[in-house]
């Protein structure tokens with residue numbers, strides 16, 4: 001009799017433990033899936049990675065992503081005004097363009113668009129930040145437009161000069177070639193992934209791989225300049241950068 005009571009109690013205890021464990025897992029997984037991507041990334045990397053290994057970002061729609069990018073950059077531009085000085089690559093090479101129609105991809109607050117107008121260019125300045133685009137309205141020869149490059153296609157055969165600095169969206173690479181007129185110039189500079197970089201970006205996909213910029217464009221552009229080098233970010237972090245200048249082959 002004592003044995004039967006003991007056996008029943010043990011079965012009850014095991015059942016209770018099983019129910020608690022199942023609930024705890026279901027609760028923590030649903031909580032986990034609602035966390036921001038940065039937190040999910042951190043958790044995945046540390047203790048719970050193998051347990052959940054949840055896909056990051058797959059559930060976020062393009063619209064949500066664009067809204068997030070817009071808010072992030074509006075906030076940055078509101079709180080930290082960025083330098084207005086153009087980078088040397090632009091001042092050294094912009095005048096190689098055969099005509100005056102230019103495109104500034106992810107123009108930000110427009111330091112390069114403004115510089116290009118001083119050289120006589122007419123510039124299409126495109127960016128997802130409404131704050132940046134608003135700041136560029138009513139400037140002669142700048143046509144500033146709020147666009148999300150996740151949902152935007154560049155016009156073909158349109159530009160004598162295309163510039164892109166510190167922005168990377170690989171889907172744009174073939175469009176950039178098509179958007180250039182024959183003999184048009186591309187000037188591109190942005191950060192490269194390296195373990196010794198001083199500032200870790202939120203996503204590796206925002207960084208070039210070593211050699212990637214040159215390898216991507218060398219078949220369609222006559223390269224005038226191509227290099228990878230160490231430099232400092234605006235906040236003084238050591239970062240690897242790549243830059244190219246090329247002319248669209250006839």
Ligand SMILES: C[S@@+](CC[C@H](N)C(=O)[O-])C[C@H]1O[C@@H](n2cnc3c(N)ncnc32)[C@H](O)[C@@H]1O
Pocket residue numbers: 066069073082105106107108109110111112126127128129132147148149150164165166167
């Ligand atoms: C590091 S800033 C570079 C700004 C400018 N090119 C410069 O060098 O001063 C990156 C820019 O990319 C823009 N951006 C980020 N995601 C974008 C997207 N999906 N579509 C369009 N612009 C985007 C941001 O609003 C921001 O202005």
